[in-house]
Amino acid sequence: MKDPFFLGSKALRNRVLYAPLAGCSDYPFRQMSSRYHPGIVYCEMVKIDALVRNDPHTFRLLDYHSSMHPIGAQLCGSKPKLAAQAARMIEDLGFDVLDFNCGCPVDKVTKDGSGSGMLKTPDLIGEMLSQMIAAVKIPVTVKIRAGWDEGSINGPLITQIAEKVGAKAITVHGRTRAQGYKGPANWDYITACKKAAKDILVIGNGDVFSQEAAQKMFQETGCDAVLVSRGTLGQPWIAEDIMRGLNGLEPIARGVSEIRDILLEHFDLIIRYQPERQAMLDFRRVGCWYLKRCVGVKDLRIAINRAASTREAMRFVEDFSWRDVSLSKELVFAETE
Numbered sequence: 001m002k003d004p005f006f007l008g009s010k011a012l013r014n015r016v017l018y019a020p021l022a023g024c025s026d027y028p029f030r031q032m033s034s035r036y037h038p039g040i041v042y043c044e045m046v047k048i049d050a051l052v053r054n055d056p057h058t059f060r061l062l063d064y065h066s067s068m069h070p071i072g073a074q075l076c077g078s079k080p081k082l083a084a085q086a087a088r089m090i091e092d093l094g095f096d097v098l099d100f101n102c103g104c105p106v107d108k109v110t111k112d113g114s115g116s117g118m119l120k121t122p123d124l125i126g127e128m129l130s131q132m133i134a135a136v137k138i139p140v141t142v143k144i145r146a147g148w149d150e151g152s153i154n155g156p157l158i159t160q161i162a163e164k165v166g167a168k169a170i171t172v173h174g175r176t177r178a179q180g181y182k183g184p185a186n187w188d189y190i191t192a193c194k195k196a197a198k199d200i201l202v203i204g205n206g207d208v209f210s211q212e213a214a215q216k217m218f219q220e221t222g223c224d225a226v227l228v229s230r231g232t233l234g235q236p237w238i239a240e241d242i243m244r245g246l247n248g249l250e251p252i253a254r255g256v257s258e259i260r261d262i263l264l265e266h267f268d269l270i271i272r273y274q275p276e277r278q279a280m281l282d283f284r285r286v287g288c289w290y291l292k293r294c295v296g297v298k299d300l301r302i303a304i305n306r307a308a309s310t311r312e313a314m315r316f317v318e319d320f321s322w323r324d325v326s327l328s329k330e331l332v333f334a335e336t337e
């Protein structure tokens, strides 16, 4: 696996990319992630309509630090008239890559034809991408699910459309919109898009939670890169593990005390970025991610949820008797889009 990995003329560090995750890939998460050198980190998706009307919350979602480069932004929307303006705004903010979301399954997004709703109008995907590509110099990419449902799989067709209009890569999540998160991702859908692609790069996505899974995805689908999504939650180091595996190096053993230290560092980044009230909420969510593999942390989880302040929550983590904690092999992610 040769590094770096090029999207057009833009060099990414490697082929292990961290996904946009609404409600999760916020500023502290990306600070934490960047320390382990994934190919790129993405901000959460933002709506084109909100961006062009200069909504302050949208700009906050796109807030980043220079240490996070290469960094990507993702746009979601369905109005070609706004696509060029939104793309230019993303480029002007200094992003390295612009991705177009055609995978979000949430009803309130699909109801105006956006997100995975775009899968029903492949030509409109081409039009949106054309507008963006004509407006900016940074590489434009697209992220899809395999199709709206099993009866309308059109990933390969969309791959060809995206290639024709000049998108540099297509990320294929191996599930349909109808499927939601039920059942495993079907990587054959990724293989089919790779076969349909000539120049456009195909990035595989779905159920990569470990070094082994990433390696398997590369081998089975022939994809050019992998996009890790839920697998980054509570294991920001996964890119380092995957890259070591791809380069034939031994995995780094990460024990309970390292997880504790990284959790505390992540909490610290949250406190520095968020006001106290939001930080408390984030602690509960982020704490759960890191504690998912830990056995014997029920009391700690309860304590974090009940803490009266972030300072108290930090103290609970510091004073907890970690020597009684063990790690389970299984990672269970309940989070869904």
Ligand SMILES: Cc1cc2nc3c(=O)[nH]c(=O)nc-3n(C[C@H](O)[C@H](O)[C@H](O)COP(=O)(O)O)c2cc1C
Pocket (backbone or CB within 6 Å): 019, 020, 021, 022, 023, 024, 044, 045, 074, 101, 103, 104, 143, 173, 185, 205, 206, 207, 208, 227, 228, 229, 230, 231, 335, 336, 337
């Ligand atoms: C909480 C959550 C938020 C997500 N937000 C986004 C998003 O903003 N943009 C996007 O393209 N996909 C989003 N996704 C989808 C993931 O990027 C990814 O396609 C999906 O989770 C499958 O990959 P995985 O099995 O590795 O998690 C989200 C998924 C989750 C669980």
